[in-house]
Amino acid sequence: MNKPKVAIFDFAGCEGCQLQIVNMEEEILDLISIVRLVEWREGMSEQSEEYDVAIIEGSITRPQDEEKLRQIRERAKILVALGACATDGGVNKMKNRFDLQEVKQLVYGADSALPHLDSAPTKAVDEIVQVDHKIYGCPIDRREFATVVRSLILGKRPEIPNYPVCVECKRRENVCRYEYQEICLGPITRAGCDARCPSFGAWCFGCRGPVDEPNAQAARVIMERYGKRAEDLEDRMQLFGHK
Amino acid sequence: MSARKLNQEVFRSWVNELIARRRVVGVQAKEERFVFGPLAKAEDLRLDYDVTLLPPKKYFLPPRDDLLAFTTQGEYASRIEDEPFILFGVHPYDVVAISQLDAVFSEGHYDVHYMTRRRNATIVACDVQTASAHVFASAMNTATVQDGFDLLLTKIGDHYLADARTDKGEALLTAVPGGSEPTEADFAGREQVWRRNRESLNKHELKCRPEELPTLLENSYDDPIWEERAKLCFSCGSCNLVCPTCYCFDVRDDLNWDMQTGMRTRVCDACLLNEFSAVAGGHNFRSRPAERYRHRFYRKGSYMPHKFGFVACVGCGRCISACVAGIANPLDIYNRLIAKSPEIQAPEPAASPWAGSAKELREGGGDGRSLEMAARSGGALSPGTGLAREAPPLPEGTHSEGVQASRTIAQLEAALPQEGFLLPGAALAPEGVPSEDIYVPQAATLVQAKPLTELETFYEIRLDSGLELGHEPGQFVEISLPGFGEAPISVSSSPSQAGTFQMVVRNAGNLTNALGQLTAGDRIGVRGPFGSEFPVHDVMKGKDILLICGGIGLVPVRSAINYILDNREDYGHMTILYGAKTPGERIFADEQQDWRKRDRVTVLETVDEPDASWHGHVGRITALLPLIRIVPENTIAVVCGPPVMYRFVLKELKTMGLADTSIYLSLERRMKCGVGKCGHCQMNGVYVCQEGPVFQYSAIREVMEAI
Numbered sequence: 001m002n003k004p005k006v007a008i009f010d011f012a013g014c015e016g017c018q019l020q021i022v023n024m025e026e027e028i029l030d031l032i033s034i035v036r037l038v039e040w041r042e043g044m045s046e047q048s049e050e051y052d053v054a055i056i057e058g059s060i061t062r063p064q065d066e067e068k069l070r071q072i073r074e075r076a077k078i079l080v081a082l083g084a085c086a087t088d089g090g091v092n093k094m095k096n097r098f099d100l101q102e103v104k105q106l107v108y109g110a111d112s113a114l115p116h117l118d119s120a121p122t123k124a125v126d127e128i129v130q131v132d133h134k135i136y137g138c139p140i141d142r143r144e145f146a147t148v149v150r151s152l153i154l155g156k157r158p159e160i161p162n163y164p165v166c167v168e169c170k171r172r173e174n175v176c177r178y179e180y181q182e183i184c185l186g187p188i189t190r191a192g193c194d195a196r197c198p199s200f201g202a203w204c205f206g207c208r209g210p211v212d213e214p215n216a217q218a219a220r221v222i223m224e225r226y227g228k229r230a231e232d233l234e235d236r237m238q239l240f241g242h243k
Numbered sequence: 244m245s246a247r248k249l250n251q252e253v254f255r256s257w258v259n260e261l262i263a264r265r266r267v268v269g270v271q272a273k274e275e276r277f278v279f280g281p282l283a284k285a286e287d288l289r290l291d292y293d294v295t296l297l298p299p300k301k302y303f304l305p306p307r308d309d310l311l312a313f314t315t316q317g318e319y320a321s322r323i324e325d326e327p328f329i330l331f332g333v334h335p336y337d338v339v340a341i342s343q344l345d346a347v348f349s350e351g352h353y354d355v356h357y358m359t360r361r362r363n364a365t366i367v368a369c370d371v372q373t374a375s376a377h378v379f380a381s382a383m384n385t386a387t388v389q390d391g392f393d394l395l396l397t398k399i400g401d402h403y404l405a406d407a408r409t410d411k412g413e414a415l416l417t418a419v420p421g422g423s424e425p426t427e428a429d430f431a432g433r434e435q436v437w438r439r440n441r442e443s444l445n446k447h448e449l450k451c452r453p454e455e456l457p458t459l460l461e462n463s464y465d466d467p468i469w470e471e472r473a474k475l476c477f478s479c480g481s482c483n484l485v486c487p488t489c490y491c492f493d494v495r496d497d498l499n500w501d502m503q504t505g506m507r508t509r510v511c512d513a514c515l516l517n518e519f520s521a522v523a524g525g526h527n528f529r530s531r532p533a534e535r536y537r538h539r540f541y542r543k544g545s546y547m548p549h550k551f552g553f554v555a556c557v558g559c560g561r562c563i564s565a566c567v568a569g570i571a572n573p574l575d576i577y578n579r580l581i582a583k584s585p586e587i588q589a590p591e592p593a594a595s596p597w598a599g600s601a602k603e604l605r606e607g608g609g610d611g612r613s614l615e616m617a618a619r620s621g622g623a624l625s626p627g628t629g630l631a632r633e634a635p636p637l638p639e640g641t642h643s644e645g646v647q648a649s650r651t652i653a654q655l656e657a658a659l660p661q662e663g664f665l666l667p668g669a670a671l672a673p674e675g676v677p678s679e680d681i682y683v684p685q686a687a688t689l690v691q692a693k694p695l696t697e698l699e700t701f702y703e704i705r706l707d708s709g710l711e712l713g714h715e716p717g718q719f720v721e722i723s724l725p726g727f728g729e730a731p732i733s734v735s736s737s738p739s740q741a742g743t744f745q746m747v748v749r750n751a752g753n754l755t756n757a758l759g760q761l762t763a764g765d766r767i768g769v770r771g772p773f774g775s776e777f778p779v780h781d782v783m784k785g786k787d788i789l790l791i792c793g794g795i796g797l798v799p800v801r802s803a804i805n806y807i808l809d810n811r812e813d814y815g816h817m818t819i820l821y822g823a824k825t826p827g828e829r830i831f832a833d834e835q836q837d838w839r840k841r842d843r844v845t846v847l848e849t850v851d852e853p854d855a856s857w858h859g860h861v862g863r864i865t866a867l868l869p870l871i872r873i874v875p876e877n878t879i880a881v882v883c884g885p886p887v888m889y890r891f892v893l894k895e896l897k898t899m900g901l902a903d904t905s906i907y908l909s910l911e912r913r914m915k916c917g918v919g920k921c922g923h924c925q926m927n928g929v930y931v932c933q934e935g936p937v938f939q940y941s942a943i944r945e946v947m948e949a950i
Binding site: 033213 | 296484500510564567726727
């Protein structure tokens with residue numbers, strides 16, 4: 001089998017999604033039995049400028065990163081956005097709600113003017129280049145990553161769910177978080193994580209972003225039903241850069 | 244059959260003995276709620292439960308159900324779970340629901356996956372001890388049950404009355420000594436429990452008899468309530484997924500890391516989900532939330548009653564608890580509609596089952612919703628104002644007691660060898676019970692694959708068995724590629740062509756893209772043929788034939804064209820009208836030339852967007868109709884094309900004087916399983932994969948979602 005060359009690049013993010021790939025452990029052997037990893041800073045020391053598939057982790061927060069991303073896009077046949085920062089901007093996108101100078105001052109203090117700390121409003125990868133496939137989540141789901149890779153090698157468009165997390169919660173027979181008086185973003189958030197958080201007793205944080213047609217208006221309206229405020233819901237949604 | 248009275252101690256040792264001998268699934272606590280799960284010891288059993296989060300159907304139709312193992316070489320091996328188990332503590336409403344699913348999965352194409360699990364189950368029913376917050380079994384006549392299970396437990400005071408109703412139940416009951424002979428007083432005590440439950444499982448009230456629901460829904464299709472309520476709908480499918488009578492599923496292929504083996508799995512699906520009715524080309528036949536929302540209530544109260552003879556709601560109340568937005572309560576909807584329908588009569592006070600006191604029953608724990616989700620009153624409906632009327636005509640069988648369904652199971656049981664419950668695994672295919680797996684494709688080989696246009700490819704296929712496909716013009720097959728799944732594809736060749744069959748596939752989704760990469764000699768899987776056909780053997784004989792096709796609508800119709808040409812003397816004049824978007828998208832252009840040369844054949848073509856090479860007609864296909872002359876009484880028309888085309892063509896045909904009975908339509912839907920189970924192809928109550936894809940127009944004129 002002529003194995004496709006895959007490169008994994010990281011931009012602004014916590015590297016937790018790459019870590020999920022590392023956490024595949026012995027399955028990494030399966031992974032490299034079907035792809036040739038040619039660059040992956042977190043997993044190997046080699047680098048390459050030749051690859052078929054580029055996997056991008058992280059959001060884009062510096063002008064010079066936009067250039068690097070465009071270059072990657074030109075070289076890659078397929079570009080995959082990996083994780084919430086890459087697909088939606090993620091937690092990094094929160095800074096866009098504030099004055100940039102103020103944020104820099106707050107984070108870097110006296111060093112905020114140093115050139116390598118130059119920062120621009122956060123962008124998701126598809127705000128700069130065309131993205132062929134998105135692997136959602138903060139962090140990504142390892143099984144979904146594996147399924148997407150296998151699908152791409154097979155030549156099949158990965159089937160990423162476009163229905164809410166509630167579907168997977170029901171399939172797993174979880175007790176609804178709303179029964180615990182919690183605000184859960186499950187009803188408007190894209191499934192695919194197998195309802196991970198609710199299955200471990202937490203509400204859905206919405207890390208995979210909304211489904212294509214979320215009924216956000218209904219979500220606000222039903223807050224009242226549970227004695228919550230719509231603002232509480234909006235705060236939750238903004239965590240991963242959504243409105 | 245016998246009955247025994249078991250005290251707590253005997254009961255516990257009996258349950259523990261069953262656990263020691265066989266896989267037992269029973270009701271247990273999960274956080275503040277209850278679930279069915281593998282039972283480790285009798286002490287974990289919670290027969291005082293109010294309702295489980297998921298119904299016990301998950302043991303017959305698991306949320307993930309591996310159907311087939313496959314290899315990329317095109318080998319398929321059916322995966323049948325064949326292990327006897329005891330399902331312990333099923334409430335009567337869930338017993339009724341299981342009986343309904345039995346009817347669905349045993350009728351027509353027999354689903355060996357579901358039915359094997361079902362035959363392997365010994366169902367221990369248990370009368371309700373604690374009413375849940377939203378149960379309305381009283382209203383649906385499902386508070387007690389007399390069949391559909393093997394053994395019934397009723398708690399009377401400190402004892403259980405265990406009553407075996409089948410051989411399987413009897414084997415269970417006599418497995419362990421102990422207990423005593425029940426007395427008349429014990430049976431009288433059970434009568435009292437039944438009476439109490441019939442009255443008090445009544446947290447919501449239905450202001451008509453369940454069997455009146457189909458009539459109620461006849462005139463409610465355009466009611467504003469659907470739009471109004473659906474504004475709050477998340478399209479999350481929770482109402483479907485927790486429903487004991489919902490059974491729709493999707494099918495997915497997953498490859499293993501070796502990239503050569505994999506699994507075809509069905510997963511529970513939900514008609515409320517956005518893309519449930521979307522086809523590969525992108526059209527979504529139920530794209531609006533209100534349409535999906537309405538579909539569920541119609542399915543429960545109208546479509547299923549008409550198809551199977553029962554109302555597909557058993558009053559468990561799970562949807563009410565599961566709906567975060569509080570819009571899933573069927574009785575809330577039905578009562579609102581009843582308030583607007585003076586012809587629906589309130590139930591006779593004497594027959595009213597919800598007058599009893601709920602105080603006798605302990606309040607169910609767990610449903611900690613912050614708001615009262617009780618059904619709002621559907622408006623005052625004073626008794627006596629409605630007109631007395633008969634229950635709507637329903638097919639044979641009762642509406643909700645599942646008699647019809649359980650009879651099916653009983654017939655199956657009769658065919659089984661008398662299996663003692665201690666024997667290992669039930670025989671997979673006892674005499675008289677189908678063993679064939681309807682989901683396994685047969686192997687076939689591409690004889691020819693050639694591009695027809697930029698988007699479409701033409702295929703000629705031979706079954707590896709050497710047998711003929713045996714289709715009729717208009718039917719379809721499910722084409723299977725390991726790893727990619729299946730897609731419904733129309734057969735395009737005439738049955739008179741021996742040895743092979745043909746099809747044309749538009750590159751529209753994962754499977755069809757992959758199909759586009761194949762060449763002669765490659766193998767594919769085929770299931771079918773499925774569905775209805777153009778009436779070439781009867782109705783069309785001796786008649787003039789008018790065929791109106793848009794785009795790839797010509798693909799299935801070509802099967803009829805070539806059949807008619809092969810039997811030319813049986814039919815009158817044949818007129819073929821064909822419209823394509825651009826000259827480059829025309830299919831079978833060469834063949835059209837041949838058709839034109841045949842006796843009594845007219846072919847007219849048009850394109851929407853001409854280019855320099857095009858010298859023919861320009862415009863929509865309806866523009867061709869004024870150019871032809873037909874004798875309406877002697878003409879049969881066939882229409883097949885993109886969804887938007889039908890309405891306009893039908894209007895023109897009407898002005899030309901053609902009767903609705905003389906028009907046949909071939910419709911596209913998401914026919915995922917092809918065997919009337921998965922639910923994706925439904926137009927209202929009609930399964931297109933079974934009753935279609937070819938319909939006489941007069942038969943579906945009233946089917947709102949058809950055109």
